[in-house]
Amino acid sequence: MALLTLPNIQMLEKIDIQESIKQFMIPFVAIVLFLIFWEVTASQIKTSLGLVPGPIEVSKQFKNLVVEHNEMRAKATAFYERQEKRNAAKLAKDPDAKVKIRSFTGKPTFFDQIFTSLITVFAGFFIATIIAVPIGILSGLSQNFYTAINPLVQIFKPISPLAWLPIVTIIVSAVYVSNDPMFSKSFIISALTVTLCCMWPTLINTAVGVASVDKDLLNVSRVLQLPSLTKIWKIVLPSAIPMIFTGLRLSIGIGWMVLIAAEMLAQNPGLGKFVWDEFQNGSSNSLGRIMVAVLAIGIIGFILDRLMLSMQRLISWDKNAVLR
């Protein structure tokens, strides 16, 4: 028996390896072809800022951005060192002297902007989730609640982030007044705009997931006389988890797109502002730098999606579901 099965296993492994080479090679070839196409066509289009940059030029701009970032970091370190020395000297002369500690106010680099955008999108997405999941559960459980909120959801869902932005800006400016704000106003505005636009897929998918819980399972819970909260926690939520995650994945994708648009329009810090600033700047490097940013936006969006996917794999019981 063992002798018979051994070659089979080896063959299987061989097929596996071939399969994974294929899985790797096909996208690789596609990307190389795309880069060649880009390089060739780009060099034929003249713009007011010179030729459209191809991949080689763009990668150069990326290196520049890294250099700029490192320079800015060095400046910041130097600034803080000087400030510390100055303050130490002051204190040595007069122990009661008031020392000022200022923070470095250099221009945020490309990577600072990426970081800001990521924090903002996570904040907006987090708020959306903690609002949308409970409301989704309620509307999945209660037909009346669903009937009540369905028209509101249908009306709010298609509103563009650009339309929300002025309203959010004005309301946040009016309501969020504090002398020592924990978060900057621009951060709140961007995050809330993300929330308003990205909560709908989670809400709707959660509602559908909860409403389509297997009737037999609900009957089991009725026979057992499970208390409502236990029922939700032990039966309804686990059943709906795959659908909830489908919603969450859609939501974070929308949130990321919305955020970039909101940052551009509102001039709030982040990748969107970086793109807008470069556009206004209009130097010969600008187009290349914008392309670096656009690629970064795409790659980060992809990583966010994969992040949600692996979280879904980790939490969801339905390991057999085809996840793409």
Place this chain on the structure above:
Amino acid sequence: MSASYLHIDHVTMNFPTPSGEFCALKNVNFVINKGEYISIIGHSGCGKSTVLNIIAGLLDASQGGIFLENKQISGPGPERAVVFQHHSLMPWLSVYENVAIAVRQVFKRKKTKAEMHEWIIHNLELVHMDHAMDKLPSEISGGMKQRVGIARALAMEPKVLLMDEPFGALDALTRSHMQESLMDIQEKLNNTIVMITHDVDEAVLLSDKIIMMSNGPSANIGEVVEIDLPRPRNRVRLASNPTYNEYRQRVLSFLYERQSNPLSAPEKEESEDLVETVAETIKETPEATNVTELKSISDSGKAA
């Protein structure tokens, strides 16, 4: 007093439908004794599940009620455990946890943790599923899932065990294994069981009493057969037992002679209509003289 352990008391069930009330059951009335194994048999759609769900409390009867030990039931409860046709296990819980969720709820504050654990294992052993405790439902076969479903129901220590075509979705061989297991368990526990089936052999083999339902709408009890065969029963030996075959015969003749399958009825009507219309057209044509002649022609055509 044991004469009316469970009393299905003149139950009528009307379902509201877009085209008015649909009367599924009309005045269904029967009594089940303690420790009795009852099968309900009838054609698909006659209202068997409706009866079972009313006993379980999952549906409310329009008229009449269910009395368990002379107390009227209201709503579902673990003393009337249900085994559903499609296992209905939580796919995200292991076999053990699927039974545990019932045990923890039913014996909350009545058993210690250790006792609960023992009770869960005991019930899994009863259905021979203790070896697969940590498996997920997706990792075991259909028959095994149904075993776990039965273990979960038994673990509730129900006064009445209700089963809605518990083996309907299983292949013939697995089904007969399950029937053997169920007979073993029943010999040990002597539960009161109401089982729905559409399998005549299954009904005769397992039951003390078979309740045969007439076709709906307004379905009712057609006939009740007491199965007076000694236990333990063995399907191979029973096959040549004349009494067993007599019981089988009675159920079969009820189902297929007195209550013909409702699904095949409309077809028959249609073909008769066809003969009539053809006959009418022929009447109008002077050449045709005999309608019966035509009928015999069409009949002979069928035979060929």
